[in-house]
Amino acid sequence: MNRRVVLLPGLWMPGAAMHWLSARLQAAGFAPEVFGYRSVADGPDLAVPRLVGLLQASRAQGGADILAHSLGGLIALQALCEAPQLPVARVVCLGSPLTGSGAASGMLRWAPAATLLGRSAALLQHGVACWQGRAQVGVIAGRVPHGLGALFAGFSGEHDGTVAVAETRLPGLTDHVVVDASHSGLLFSAAAAEQAIAFLRDGGFRHP
Structure with a gap:
């Protein structure tokens, strides 16, 4: 039986945003x-x-793994923290601000932009403290700085236009890799898809 993978989109994204990655996973x-x-x-x-x-x-089908973009990665880890016995072996996060989003914090200081975060504001702003669960968690970060998030965050290091690479480095991760993609571009990046498949198969990324 093929291993089941649940895909979670990020903020403002419909489920259809994950269809390109879904097709890559199915082909693999x-x-x-x-x-x-x-x-x-x-x-x-x-x-x-x-x-x-x-x-x-x-659980009846042997459990599932997770591939999540941005906010979806935070929601996935929150679910695993609240229900630590879930049958999930591996989680791949694409550009997820696991330690908290500077862009979200900046938006919250400006009322018109703050409303765009809705009920996800607190999780985006604060992230999670660390990862101590059973699942192996890997993060794929982007470093092509194209995105509006930079207007609110004032990044000082590498970023994908919305999330800083430093914001994706959470204590307790199994592995971390950076690819040439913007935040939304991670959804259509061949390099990101290949790295995600490698982690889901082997529990680690392909490093030079």
Whole structure:
């Protein structure tokens, strides 16, 4: 049986945003399934318990792995923190600000922009402290600085236009790699897809 992989989109993204990556996973022999949620109206308060239920139901099929973009990675780790016995072996996060988003913090200081974060604001701003769960977690960060997030964050180091590479380096990660892609470009990057597949298969990225 092909290994099941649940895909989570990021902030403002419909489930369809993950379809290119889903096709790459399917071609590599996985069984992808897109998990859609309303990032602004519902946020993690509703998305996390729904995800927990989906992953619990996957136990009968041998469990599942996760591939998540941006906010989706935070929601995935939040679900695993709240339900540590979920049958998830590996998680790949694409450009997820796991230690907190400077762009989100900047948006929250300007009321018109703050409303765009909705109920996901707190999780984006603060991230998670560290990772101590059972699942292996790998992060693929981008370093092509194309995106509006830089207007709010004032990045000083490498970033993908929305998230700083430093914001993706969470204590407790199994592996971390940086590719040439912007934040949204990670969804369509051949290099990111290849690295994600490598981690899902072997528990590690391909480093030079």
